[in-house]
Amino acid sequence: MEQAKKAELSRIATNIRMGALTAVFSASSGHPGGSMSIADIMAYLYFSEMNVKPEDPKWEDRDRFVMSKGHTSPALYATLAEKGFFDKELLTTFRQADSILQGHPDMKAVPGVDMTTGSLGLGISAACGMALAAKHTGKTFRVYAAVGDGESEEGQVWEAAMFAAHHKLSNLCAVLDLNGLQIDGPITEVMNPTPHDEKFRAFGWNVIVINGHDFDQIESAFEAAKKCTDKPTVIIANTVKGKGVSYMENQVSWHGAAPNKEQYEQGMAELAAQL
Amino acid sequence: MADKIATREAYGNALAEFGDKYPNLVVFDADLSAATKTGVFKKKFPDRHFNCGIAEGNMASVAAGASTAGLIPFFSTFAMFAAGRAFEQVRNSIAYPHLNVKIGATHAGISVGEDGATHQCCEDIATMRSIPGMVILNPADAAEARLAVEAAINYEGPVYLRFGRLALPVIFDENYKFEIGRGVVLAEGTDVSIIATGLMVHEALAAREILAGEGISAEIINIHTIKPLDTELVIASASKCGAVVTAEEHNIIGGLGSAVCETLAGAVPTPVLRVGVEDTFGRSGKVPALMEMYGLTAANIVAKAKAAIALKK
Known part of the structure; x- marks a missing residue:
């Protein structure tokens, strides 16, 4: 990837992190850890990979994105705002009673949200349905989904994995955000869902393992996914939970907790320094 | 047949x-x-x-x-x-x-x-x-x-x-009109309103014949749409007859009977007796034997109709 593009995506990813942090701080609740870990992937998807029109969010030929790990809605909302689907000011209304920005994404309320999610395991199945519909109707749009590593403990994720491979949904690309932590602790201690690569391979998927914070690797992975024409692709992205904010990195306690004012200001300052 | x-x-x-x-x-x-x-x-x-x-x-x-x-x-x-x-x-x-x-x-x-x-x-x-x-x-x-x-x-x-x-x-012919949310009066009556759904509509129609033989006039309503319920029709029929029996092949908790009770309680409080599976699990068996065992019969509707009429003020 060219340096200029990399710098631009890095700047966008930092903006996404700042937007997500602002949303969670404003709400005094939400899920910052997994929003930070997926931010680089979100930046690449919406600013390099996906074909979308912020001025026409329901454009029928658009690529779709499903945030199957719906609790990381702050990352999705911050990305959509960054892309111009709605005003960034809205991020400060996150989780308020009069806001369109629900705790978990509501497709009927928020421009750019392609699927209502929040209950883990359901989003990846819905993404399968979209991909199947595209193939069935001869549409060329692609479907992307972000799945949590803790989420992969849900049986439905593997029902979906079976379905996608069986129906040869090569237009589906899932990203597994392997940040290694879930609410109760490290995924390997709570209920070990690893190894994801061997499991997805055994289910018939094209498997690509990357560093989810390296734009060169992210780009190569999404390019390789498009070249695979007979099976769905999963990009297993090794990430750092809380990435970009020093006190949040690799700390399970920041899965679903909001920063206080002092922590927020420190976090924003750290992120601003990365711009 | x-x-x-x-x-x-x-x-x-x-x-x-x-x-x-x-x-x-x-x-x-x-x-x-x-x-x-x-x-x-x-x-x-x-x-x-x-x-x-x-x-x-x-x-x-x-x-x-x-x-x-x-x-x-x-x-x-x-x-x-x-x-x-x-x-x-x-x-x-x-x-x-x-x-x-x-x-x-x-x-x-x-x-x-x-x-x-x-x-x-x-x-x-x-x-x-x-x-x-x-x-x-x-x-x-x-x-x-x-x-x-x-x-x-x-x-x-x-x-x-x-x-x-x-x-x-098959009980309906080509002239039958179906509209979501609109109940159907299959037979008019004045003494008791029998509100049925699904296969219990057949039993309700049979019950009407038995009741007629005993001089009781039963109105038969087919509720094909349980939600949204045709509350207007349910209220009108209950108001006219003053007693109601519901009939469904479902638990008496949470189904048509509940929906009718919820509707009438807030509009025209009326005695309602429910025919259905009485908060129990099913079992294996031939269907006629099971229908009998669980009271999903015209005879049970008749008995409940008489009991509902007796509850009228």
């Missing part, structure tokens, strides 16, 4: 029939297409029928996703697995975003027969009724089942269609 046909059979036939008229109609099944009768559609439209294997939760969410891209998906399995196993997917993937998915649930109620309690779902109306915005259709015969399928296709939003395994006589 005329030829009998199960509502599930009519469902499969209707899908195949309307597949021509509605090219966006697609069908998902979970390894039960021979039993749910979606196999009839599959035979005619093999490219529009997708087997999901025995994974009902995934199937419900897949159908939700497919609907967002302009398809009109029906998904089918037994009522137990559609409204029970996949309840949460129906609620969160389909109903919360009010997506255009139709749930063709077959083998509802006790009349599943020999398979027994694990497969006899008498709770599906209750679970589906508790979901905001869900439409619930429970046709009484094959003719009504066909009309219900087309009405569901033309309605924008989630619809739960409840079909049975048992072959039943």
Whole structure:
């Protein structure tokens, strides 16, 4: 990837992190850890990979994105705002009673949200349905989904994995955000869902393992996914939970907790320094 | 007696029939297409029928996703697995975003027969009724089942269609009108209003004959749409007759009987006695024996009708 593009995506990813942090701080609740870990992937998807029109969010030929790990809605909302689907000011209304920005994404309320999610395991199945519909109707749009590593403990994720491979949904690309932590602790201690690569391979998927914070690797992975024409692709992205904010990195306690004012200001300052 | 046909059979036939008229109609099944009768559609439209294997939760969410891209998906399995196993997917993937998915649930109620309690779902109306915005259709015969399928296709939003395994006589002819949310007065009466749904409509009509022989005038109402309930009709009939009996092949908790009681309690408090499965599980057996055992009979409706009349002030 060219340096200029990399710098631009890095700047966008930092903006996404700042937007997500602002949303969670404003709400005094939400899920910052997994929003930070997926931010680089979100930046690449919406600013390099996906074909979308912020001025026409329901454009029928658009690529779709499903945030199957719906609790990381702050990352999705911050990305959509960054892309111009709605005003960034809205991020400060996150989780308020009069806001369109629900705790978990509501497709009927928020421009750019392609699927209502929040209950883990359901989003990846819905993404399968979209991909199947595209193939069935001869549409060329692609479907992307972000799945949590803790989420992969849900049986439905593997029902979906079976379905996608069986129906040869090569237009589906899932990203597994392997940040290694879930609410109760490290995924390997709570209920070990690893190894994801061997499991997805055994289910018939094209498997690509990357560093989810390296734009060169992210780009190569999404390019390789498009070249695979007979099976769905999963990009297993090794990430750092809380990435970009020093006190949040690799700390399970920041899965679903909001920063206080002092922590927020420190976090924003750290992120601003990365711009 | 005329030829009998199960509502599930009519469902499969209707899908195949309307597949021509509605090219966006697609069908998902979970390894039960021979039993749910979606196999009839599959035979005619093999490219529009997708087997999901025995994974009902995934199937419900897949159908939700497919609907967002302009398809009109029906998904089918037994009522137990559609409204029970996949309840949460129906609620969160389909109903919360009010997506255009139709749930063709077959083998509802006790009349599943020999398979027994694990497969006899008498709770599906209750679970589906508790979901905001869900439409619930429970046709009484094959003719009504066909009309219900087309009405569901033309309605924008989630619809739960409840079909049975048992072959039943056809009671409605080509002049019968079906409108979602509109109950049908099958016979007018003045002493007691018998409000029935699904196969219990047949028993209600039989009960009316028995009651007439004893000088009791029963009004018979067919409620094919349990949600949204035709409250206007229910209130009017209850007001006129002053006593009500509900009849359904479902638990008396949470189904049509509950819906009627909830409606009347706040409008015209009226004695209501409920015929249905009395908060118990089913069991294996021949269907006629089971219907007798669980009180899903004209005779029980007659007894409840007399008791309801006795409760009038």
